Amino acid sequence: xxxxxxxxxxxxxxxxxxxxxxxxxxxxxxxxxxxxxxxxxxxxxxxxxxxxxxxxxxxxxxxxxxxxxxxxxxxxxxxxxxxxxxxxxxxxxxxxxxxxxxxxxxxxxxxxxxxxxxxxxxxxxxxxxxxxxxxxxxxxxxxxxxxxxxxxxxxxxxxxxxxxxxxxxxxxxxxxxxxxxxxxxxxxxxxxxxxxxxxxxxxxxxxxxxxxxxxxxxxxxxxxxxxxxxxxxxxxxxxxxxxxxxxxxxxxxxxxxxxxxxx
Ligand SMILES: NC(=O)c1ccc[n+]([C@@H]2O[C@H](COP(=O)([O-])OP(=O)(O)OC[C@H]3O[C@@H](n4cnc5c(N)ncnc54)[C@H](OP(=O)(O)O)[C@@H]3O)[C@@H](O)[C@H]2O)c1
Numbered sequence: 148x149x150x151x152x153x154x155x156x157x158x159x160x161x162x163x164x165x166x167x168x169x170x171x172x173x174x175x176x177x178x179x180x181x182x183x184x185x186x187x188x189x190x191x192x193x194x195x196x197x198x199x200x201x202x203x204x205x206x207x208x209x210x211x212x213x214x215x216x217x218x219x220x221x222x223x224x225x226x227x228x229x230x231x232x233x234x235x236x237x238x239x240x241x242x243x244x245x246x247x248x249x250x251x252x253x254x255x256x257x258x259x260x261x262x263x264x265x266x267x268x269x270x271x272x273x274x275x276x277x278x279x280x281x282x283x284x285x286x287x288x289x290x291x292x293x294x295x296x297x298x299x300x301x302x303x304x305x306x307x308x309x310x311x312x313x314x315x316x317x318x319x320x321x322x323x324x325x326x327x328x329x330x331x332x333x334x335x336x337x338x339x340x341x342x343x344x345x346x347x348x349x350x351x352x353x354x355x356x357x358x359x360x361x362x363x364x365x366x367x368x369x370x371x372x373x374x375x376x377x378x379x380x381x382x383x384x385x386x387x388x389x390x391x392x393x394x395x396x397x398x399x400x401x402x403x404x405x406x407x408x409x410x
Contacts, residue, residue, distance in 0.1 A: 148204075148405040149174055149230045149258060150341075153397045163356060171202030173407070177216055177225035181207065190215070197225035197368075199233070199360050204389050204407050212360035217372035223380050225371075227258060227404035231378060232367035233360040234340060234353075235262035239270070241353045242314040242338040246271025249308045251330060254319025255291060256282035256402050258378060259340065262367070263316055264291050265376045275307055277319075282402055289377075301326050317342055317350075319399075324348045379403035385410060 152172055154160050166172075177197035180190050190196055190213065198213030212233075216225045238259075244250050250267045254260045255276030267274045268290040276291035277300070286293035294303045300323060304312065313336065315327035320341025325348055327337045334349030345352050370376035381403045384392035392407050 148227075148392050148396050148407055150396055150399070150401070151230070153393050156393060163354070171205060173203035173205070173208070174201070175199050175226060175229040176203035176208050176210065177222045177228075178208075178409075184209075195222070197222075197228050198364060199229035204386060206386075206409050212364060214361065214364035214368045217368050219374070220371050221380075223383060223406045223408065224378060224404070226406050227378050227380065228367055228371070229360060229364055231258040231262035231404075233355055233358065233363040234259045235266050236363045236366060237355055237358075238316050238318075238338050238340055238353050239263060239266055239314075241351060242316055242336055244270060244272055244314050244316075248272040248313035249275065249310065251275045251277070251304060251308075251312050251315040251327065252291070253277045253296070253315070253317045253321065253323055253327065254341075255286055255289075255293075257318065258401065258404050260318040261289060261378055261403055262376070263318060264289050265370070266367075269370060269375055272313075273308075275304060275312070279400065285402055296321060296323070301329055304330055312336075314338075316340075317345065324350050380406050382406070383408050 180192050180194045195216040196213045197216045198210040200208050200210040250272045252264050255264045256278035264274050264276050274291040276286040276293050277296050283293040312330045315331050315337045317339035324345045328334045328348050337350035338353050339345040340353050382405045389407050
């Protein structure tokens with residue numbers, strides 16, 4: 148379950164992701180392949196995969212991007228991989244994050260944030276993660292230097308990174324683009340996935356609709372298989388309670404991932 152899906156259900160993304168009712172929902176899944184389409188040669192019936200498609204809150208779904216599920220990762224955890232992997236790698240690339248950089252991730256404890264943090268650490272960056280007080284230890288467990296959101300953010304980050312911030316990624320969309328630009332000193336090094344006012348500050352908004360995710364899924368699966376990346380499942384809901392799962396997601400305070408499980 149992705150933060151994005153509540154917005155789609157509420158009709159807030161009709162311009163970019165139109166939905167005609169009746170319709171299913173859901174973008175990510177993990178499971179066993181039943182059938183493959185014409186020209187698909189890299190998986191076969193019986194293989195365990197994870198990936199992205201449409202209407203995936205379902206017992207059967209068609210994936211349009213996929214990768215083999217690492218054998219060391221549960222189906223529940225792998226079901227939450229696809230969107231965070233693709234989004235996190237895209238936004239890090241857009242912000243030019245590389246080894247030796249000091250990177251700020253706003254909203255580091257959710258699905259995309261947890262992935263972005265760990266991919267950046269794996270690239271050799273120092274990551275400062277922003278989350279609520281209750282998630283500070285969690286951020287440390289993923290390899291970040293933690294700080295809290297709220298008033299005084301710029302001063303707190305400067306105290307943690309006296310040599311400056313090379314790039315900032317806004318996952319939460321919590322209205323801090325001006326602060327991120329101030330901290331990086333360069334709007335071109337600030338990228339948001341959730342704050343469409345970012346462009347007013349000279350920063351960029353990154354969207355991934357329609358992109359092929361295969362490369363990102365394979366890169367993330369390699370890290371997960373090697374034990375260098377995890378997206379912990381903090382809540383599960385059976386399919387019949389998908390509405391309750393969306394309500395939990397809509398609080399905006401998900402740690403790791405919420406997963407909808409099949410009977
Ligand atoms: N453009 C794209 O390509 C794209 C792709 C995927 C998702 N998105 C968007 O990205 C956003 C995040 O998605 P997600 O699935 O990662 O969401 P999520 O798993 O629900 O995580 C939301 C996170 O935001 C944090 N948060 C809440 N208030 C905050 C604040 N004031 N400052 C900083 N962090 C705050 C929460 O941390 P605490 O619990 O610690 O407060 C939580 O960990 C959603 O708005 C989604 O629509 C965009």
